[in-house]
Amino acid sequence: MKEPMTTDNSPCAHGSVWNSHAAQWARLGPPLRPSSEDISAYEDVVGRWAAAHGPPRIALLGVTPEIVEMHMPQDAHLVAFDINQAMLDVFPPALLRPGSEAIRADWRRLPIDGGSRDIVLGDGCFAMMGFPEGFRILARELRRVLAENGVCAFRFYLRPETAESIEALVADLRAGRIGSFHTFKFRAAMALQESAEKGIAVSRVFEWWSHSGIEPEELTAQYGWQPETIATINAYRERSDVYNFPTLGELRDALRELFVETDCRFPGYELGERCPLIELRPGGRAERRR
Numbered sequence: 001m002k003e004p005m006t007t008d009n010s011p012c013a014h015g016s017v018w019n020s021h022a023a024q025w026a027r028l029g030p031p032l033r034p035s036s037e038d039i040s041a042y043e044d045v046v047g048r049w050a051a052a053h054g055p056p057r058i059a060l061l062g063v064t065p066e067i068v069e070m071h072m073p074q075d076a077h078l079v080a081f082d083i084n085q086a087m088l089d090v091f092p093p094a095l096l097r098p099g100s101e102a103i104r105a106d107w108r109r110l111p112i113d114g115g116s117r118d119i120v121l122g123d124g125c126f127a128m129m130g131f132p133e134g135f136r137i138l139a140r141e142l143r144r145v146l147a148e149n150g151v152c153a154f155r156f157y158l159r160p161e162t163a164e165s166i167e168a169l170v171a172d173l174r175a176g177r178i179g180s181f182h183t184f185k186f187r188a189a190m191a192l193q194e195s196a197e198k199g200i201a202v203s204r205v206f207e208w209w210s211h212s213g214i215e216p217e218e219l220t221a222q223y224g225w226q227p228e229t230i231a232t233i234n235a236y237r238e239r240s241d242v243y244n245f246p247t248l249g250e251l252r253d254a255l256r257e258l259f260v261e262t263d264c265r266f267p268g269y270e271l272g273e274r275c276p277l278i279e280l281r282p283g284g285r286a287e288r289r290r
């Protein structure tokens with residue numbers, strides 16, 4: 001099969017951090033993976049739409065297994081899109097949800113008709129798009145495929161309004177104020193990012209980690225963090241993937257042209273204040289100008 005083209009910092013089929021993540025999914029945890037609280041929030045969005053309109057046509061960006069197998073109304077149809085063959089091979093949606101489909105495609109050019117989806121769901125997708133232009137390109141594509149009465153629900157990864165320094169993060173680590181290695185890794189990526197526009201290359205996070213003087217054995221002895229969990233950071237070595245973490249304000253500025261925000265929920269887990277699930281409906285400035 002011809003590989004979908006990528007034009008910026010999103011992963012191509014080879015050399016992406018997602019090849020490694022596909023192989024070690026069970027060792028990843030929130031905030032990278034959605035929690036049961038996040039899943040209830042996605043279910044609520046789908047349930048409310050279905051109660052008003054009937055069985056929805058759902059597009060999922062990515063193959064997040066927790067979303068594929070979540071509760072959906074009977075007769076809902078799900079099609080998942082991902083650019084990475086390893087993720088499609090390891091998590092074929094039809095295995096978890098018989099009748100669902102998976103298509104290898106770039107989210108910015110979805111191979112489906114305009115207005116053909118009632119609901120679009122995704123978990124952490126925007127972080128890999130480039131900011132702000134990539135966010136706007138994805139928003140335009142979502143707006144294109146979404147029906148007029150449709151709804152999107154995405155969990156975003158956002159940095160705090162006041163950026164945290166890497167020194168403050170290490171101090172928190174040393175003081176036992178961090179609950180999991182996943183949280184630590186995420187905060188490190190956000191702290192090392194100079195600006196949402198520049199983003200942060202995951203290889204840079206690995207580089208910092210390998211020179212930080214923090215010994216994995218120390219973390220295991222002090223906090224009981226499993227060596228295999230700590231080793232998930234090795235997936236960042238020499239990878240070209242770049243994450244972009246805007247603030248909530250920067251995100252809203254990028255999306256308000258095409259969408260109105262109809263809900264914003266912050267989950268209760270550690271770092272949940274940086275991972276809101278936001279519901280978006282067609283509207284916004286461009287719509288009002290029509």
Ligand SMILES: C[S@@+](CC[C@H](N)C(=O)[O-])C[C@H]1O[C@@H](n2cnc3c(N)ncnc32)[C@H](O)[C@@H]1O
Nearest residue numbers: 010018032062064082083084087106107123124
């Ligand atoms: C959904 S996202 C974020 C991780 C998420 N929290 C999860 O649960 O999977 C991860 C997926 O995005 C895919 N991806 C990244 N950029 C893409 C793009 N431009 N088009 C299609 N898939 C993309 C990667 O291949 C990976 O499988």
